[in-house]
Amino acid sequence: MPHGQTPAPSPAGGRRDAFAPLLDNPLAAVFREHDRAGVATHGVPTGGAPEPVTVYDDGVPRVNLGSNNYLGLAGDPRVVEAAVDAVRRFGTSTSGSRVLNGTTRLHLQLEEELADHYGVEAAVLTSSGVNANVALLSTAGGPGDALLVDAHAHASVHAGAAASRGTVVRFRHNSLESLAQRLDRLDPRAGAVVVVDGVYSMTGETAPLAGLAELCAAYGARLVIDEAHGLGVLGERGRGAAEHCGVLDRVDAVTLAFSKSLASVGGAVLTSRAVADGIRASAMPYVFSAANEPAGVGAALAALRVLRAEPERRDRLRENGARLRVELSVAGAPPLPGSGAVVAVPTGSDEATAAAWRAAYEAGVYCNAVAYPAVPRGQGVLRLSVMATHTAEQLQAAAGTVAAAVRSTRDVQAPERRLGGRLAVA
Secondary structure: OOOOOOOOOOOOOOOOOOOHHHHOOHHHHHHHHHHHHOOOHHHOOEOOOOOOEEEEOOOOEEEEOOOOOOOOOOOOHHHHHHHHHHHHHHOOOOOOEOOOOOOOHHHHHHHHHHHHHHOOOEEEEEOOHHHHHHHHHHOOOOOOOEEEEEOOOOHHHHHHHHOOOOEEEEEOOOOHHHHHHHHHHOOOOOOEEEEEEOEOOOOOOEOOHHHHHHHHHHHOOEEEEEOOOOEOOOOOOOEOHHHHOOOHHHOOEEEEEOOOOOOOOOEEEEEOHHHHHHHHHHOHHHHOOEOOOHHHHHHHHHHHHHHHHOHHHHHHHHHHHHHHHHHHHHOOOOOOOOOOOEEEEEEEOHHHHHHHHHHHHHOOEEOEEEOOOOOOOOOEEEEEEOOOOOOHHHHHHHHHHHHHHHHHHOOOOOHHHHHHOOEOOO
16 A cells, blocks of 8 residues: 555445455556556656657656647647637636536537538537547437447447447457347347447557448448547548548547547537437436536637648648658567557567556657557557657657667566556556
8 A cells, every 4th residue: 555545444344345346456556556666657747738749747858659639739829828718708617517507609619610520410519538428328229229339449438338228239349240240130120329439549440430331321220430539630621530431421420539639628429410419418428517618618629720720730640640650660660550640569468568668768758558458468559649740850769769668678577567667548
């Protein structure tokens, strides 16, 4: 137990402790080891905005390949000023849910412009990308219906589907054959919703959306795509993997997170007006949660306008992603296949992943170490995220540093090395 922390008291009278899953969580135990070692790398504090070179809390500037600030807008003066102006006009909090007093003109404007950007009838704002998935999926399906979810979809997709009254059916990652088999087994009268990530956040893979759209059409299933990591990255107009694959007009709902390309915090569901009305009427994250704070809405709205007005920023982002993939391969650490802003370098065991992260961090590059349960056991990766604002020189230098870190630790297995690692959990 870390210094100054006392264990939670156990229930009296011999009753089983319902907090046991929390107290005995093995990943929490790893975090406590980090604390005891004085590294606490599961939450490295920064000293400023997530810029291409970020100063961290220890005062050391590092090339930042661990941020989701894909378009480089989190510190953009226009976005910052929009957030400040929103606070001046509307205060720091909405102090209520959207169905009470929490709606401002900014909320309505952002919903209108998001819907226009995607060419859909409506957008529903939520306080996070997680809540966008929960709001939509928890209210979709009824008894006897099925929500078919890719096994590697984001945790919030699985959580939202589990909260539905329908049955959750998992299919093998990116396997059209597996999905078709599960659709075949359904009662032909049952409602069906297929849910995938457009871009998978830990590996950078893109879903086979053309094939998925064909299957959904053939079986009469709805198709939902989480575009948290596709917005602003893929597609001619930056509308994500569905646009990139030419199936945007065949998707029934898109969920977004603002914490990536829109340089804010929040989320949205983009869909038909009728479905949006149903979400507003019944989804817990909309009805019972305080509305998005004005600063976040103002920032997201400004970032969306930059995204739409400056396509060259998306072009630079794609060029940087391709450049980093080439540089890593040349340096001897070829990444997994992908086309977005997420670049994943295989490391292997949890121990090797943690050691590689520490070596890169100490050499001046910040990235994310991803281990089980975020990826299958033994398939850890260093997750690198490029920004439109990285320079070619920064990416070349960082690729060499990361490759050297991976090569030096590829065979590490000693458990004590994991003390230095940052293990992703989402």
